Amino acid sequence: FGFKGCQKIRGAQIRGLLEAKDFFLFDCDGVIWHGENAITGAAKVVNALIRRGKNVVFVTNNSTRPRENYVNKFTRLGFTDVMLDQIFSSSYCSALYLRDVVKVRGQVFVIGCEGLRMELLEAGIPCVEETDDPDATIYNCALAPDVKAVLVGHDDKLTFLKLAKASCYLRDPECLFLATDNDPWHPLSGGRILPGSGSLTAALEVASGRKATVIGKPSCFMFECISSQFRGVDPAQCLMVGDRLETDMLFGSNCGLDTMLTLTGVSQIEEAQEYRNSDLTTNRSYVPDYVVDTIADFLPAFED
Ligand code: PLP
Ligand code: CA
16 A cells, blocks of 8 residues: 555666666756766766667757757767767757648747757758847837747847747747747756746747747657657657656656656655645656666666
């Protein structure tokens, strides 16, 4: 008798789980690295899984870099076996969504970093040029006539003018409203935080009276992208490893994957237990199946 989930596992249980699964999905920040620092032992774990013939992919809501940059970052941090086709970022998946799902005709107005635009351009999706005219205001600027989607991602150069333009484009009910992710905030070192793109999307949702379609975790679209590139992936064979209950664990639950929380990132085990003990059945989707302190806890399982 008791509650299912939140099982802290070690030793032989980890070994058993790693043997049972053949497809591993790793969130990046908080699981694999903290910003520019790899989590101790993470590179060894990832390299060992790949060498054992396991499928390993990375699912990150960080939309600020194109996939090529992630390959470089993995290599730089000692993850020597990671290749482009293993990386599923919210910017890459947004480009696939615009190109293959909605088959957008016309331009996309992007709130986001240069890396997001680069990913869209690589997929052949035209973006509205950014003007850097310092005198431009919403009263005097030009609006593009053929904007068919507004895409909101993390933007460290957000301006009121960008929000105002996006609000105007969203008046057109035929203009889609997409968000790379809905993350509320991200931890920085020293107790500081960074507002996430969810906070920017929220501003536009209020201004437009509309709801954005979210591409990144916890939406299943990222898993659809993975399934279409790794044909025959069986959700029952997958383990989703992440550090945030509201994105990673919910994503795993939404896609029918077993989930594992690592305690190297945002969420604490107490929060998972609160969701588990709550009377609201919808809260169960946030509860990880398994919990480890760090993915370095996998290492003994690779010793013969
Ligand atoms: N978006 C931005 C801008 C970030 O800085 C981060 C984490 O640092 C994320 C998203 C979350 O990334 P992940 O899904 O890999 O945890
Ligand atoms: Ca994370």
